[in-house]
Amino acid sequence: MTAPLQSPRRRTRIQQEKRDVILDAALDVFSTHGYRGATIDQIAEAAGMSKPNLLYYFKGKEDIHATLIHRLLETWLAPLKELDDIGDPLTEIRSYIRRKLEMARDFPRESRLFANEMLQGAPRIMPMLEGELKSLVDEKAEVIKGWMRAGKIARTDPWHLIFAIWATTQHYADFDVQVRAVLGPDRGGDGRFEDAARLLEQLFLEGLRPRGQVS
Amino acid sequence: MTAPLQSPRRRTRIQQEKRDVILDAALDVFSTHGYRGATIDQIAEAAGMSKPNLLYYFKGKEDIHATLIHRLLETWLAPLKELDDIGDPLTEIRSYIRRKLEMARDFPRESRLFANEMLQGAPRIMPMLEGELKSLVDEKAEVIKGWMRAGKIARTDPWHLIFAIWATTQHYADFDVQVRAVLGPDRGGDGRFEDAARLLEQLFLEGLRPRGQVS
DNA sequence: CGAAATTTTGACCGAATGGACAAACGTTAG
DNA sequence: CTAACGTTTGTCCATTCGGTCAAAATTTCG
Known part of the structure; x- marks a missing residue:
């Protein structure tokens, strides 16, 4: 009878379990049908x-x-936060791509939930995009710019570089059906993530290999 | 009273006009809310x-x-179909990226409609993905493989290369809100597509520049 | 045990949904 | 003018939607 919802502390273990079950089911439904397309009955x-x-x-x-x-959102920004000023730039970028690709593989529903929110115009997380996310990206863009100034990687637009990494990695979660369909039953299996990793590493690492100007 | 729907030929000009108005409105609604989330009243x-x-x-x-x-779908595959065996490989790829980026800029709603369909598991276009699309991609992958064998571009996985181009270009339509939010009011204006084009060209052209093996 | 608290459910509500229908409105050609 | 055809709308319907409520079932704990 009492409402267990608002209190900051969840009481029983049952409550925590049931909430998790619900959230898991809801993630299924919301990530495939979007907010408006999802129904409570379906989730239930x-x-x-x-x-x-x-x-x-x-x-x-x-x-x-x-x-x-x-x-x-808590887990979503974690990989980018780890992008560190210390350490070899190209190694850092490769690690970031790896982590993002692993997330696309291990948490595709979360990626699709996010994608759905974007497609709808981000009505519920706009403030977070303009606030927390923008700050973080701006900060990391500065780090990348530093690498460019030091001649460690080729000069280019750091923001769009980050977009490119997001796009290519999340693609394997958001457009999974298409990827599988195009690759066919043979190549569409579990190996597709390793193949993707190879392509993306080559693309970004070679594409960013420093050249030209001397530091 | 008579149903003007099934006959292959649309009769009056009014009918064609109204159908276009409806489809335009429906594109707005479906592309932002997905199939289930869209309502006829909304479209009307x-x-x-x-x-x-x-x-x-x-x-x-x-x-x-x-x-x-x-x-x-008719217009969606057109750019890839144009990817031609004749002509300089790197120029062909650059043109393809340009065309896809222009489509993301000029037809973002179409891109989002497609993205929505993918997120939902492509229930309505699965046959087309496994049929027409796969055939086309396989065909173009062969072309790209030819370029690699000829030493014109670096060796890599053609299918995932195509995925990467799709992902990076469509990102500017599907995740437009995020791109704008992160770039901020200054850099998020019309110039973002030129900036994106520069980054992507560098990424793909440098990432694919031939090296190593002699033909 | 048994009382209190927690959890679960059947029944119900008003609003929204996809769609049907016939009547009304408009247009046009004889 | 008017009959025929094309177009538009008000009304209605069955279903589904998000959500409420009180009663029943279950668990917890002294």
């Missing part, structure tokens, strides 16, 4: 419980989605 | 007509969406 069924039961754990559709988005 | 309002009036021109929601998808 996927979570193996009745709709009122689900609404006992979450205030409503919006609440579930917000929780999901919030969780997502 | 965006098209400036009543719902029954809209349903006079199209059999239903499915019909509108199918027409839209069908139209989209």
Whole structure:
């Protein structure tokens, strides 16, 4: 009867478990149908419980989605944060690409949830894009610029470089169906991520190899 | 009273016009909310007509969406088809990137409609992906392989190379909000496509510059 | 055990949804 | 003018939607 939702501390272990089950089911539904296309009934069924039961754990559709988005963003920016000023630039970039590609492989639903939000015009996370995300990217762009000034990598636009890394890696989560369909049953298996990694490493590392100007 | 829908030939000019207005409105709605998230009322309002009036021109929601998808696919594959065996490989690839980037700039809604379909698992165009698209990509991959064998460009996986071009260019349509937000009001203006073009050309052309093996 | 708290559910509600229909409106050619 | 055809809309319908509620079932704990 009492509402277990607002209190900062989740009480029972059951509550935490059920919330996780719901969020997992909701991630399935939201990531494939978007916010408006998803229904609570669908989520409830996927979570193996009745709709009122689900609404006992979450205030409503919006609440579930917000929780999901919030969780997502925490892990989403982690790889970029790790991009470090110390260490060999090209190694750093290769590591970043690797990490992003692993995320596309291991958390494709999260990637699609994010993509859906973008396609809809990011109505729920616009402030975060203009705030936290922009700050982080600007900061890392400065790091990359430093590498360019030092002649460690070729000069180019750091922001668009980051976009290119995002685009190419997330593509394997967001457009997974297309990738599989085009590669066919033979090459579309688990090996596609290694193949992608090879191509992307060559592309970015060779594309960024320093040349020309002397430091 | 008579149904003007099924006959292959559209009769009046009014019918053609109204259908175009509806499709334009529907493209807005479907591309931002996905199939399930879009509503006929929404489309009708965006098209400036009543719902029954809209349903006079199209059999239903499915019909509108199918027409839209069908139209989209015709123009979507055109750039890749133009990728030609004749001509300098690097120039061909640069042209292809340019064309794809122009499409992201000029037809972002079409790109988002396609992206939405992918996120949903491509339920309505799976056969086309495995058929027409795969054939075309396989064909062009052969062309690219020829260039590699001839030592014109560096050896790499042609399929994933194509994926990388798709991903990076369509990113500017599908993730437009994010790109704008991160670049900020100053750099997020119209110039972002030229900046993107520069980065992508450098990335792909330098990343693919032939080296090592002699032909 | 048994009482209190937690969890689950069936029934229900108003609003929105995709769609049907016939009546009304407009246009045009004889 | 008017009959025929094309176009538009108000009304209606069954279903689904997000969400509520009180009662029932279950768990927890003294």
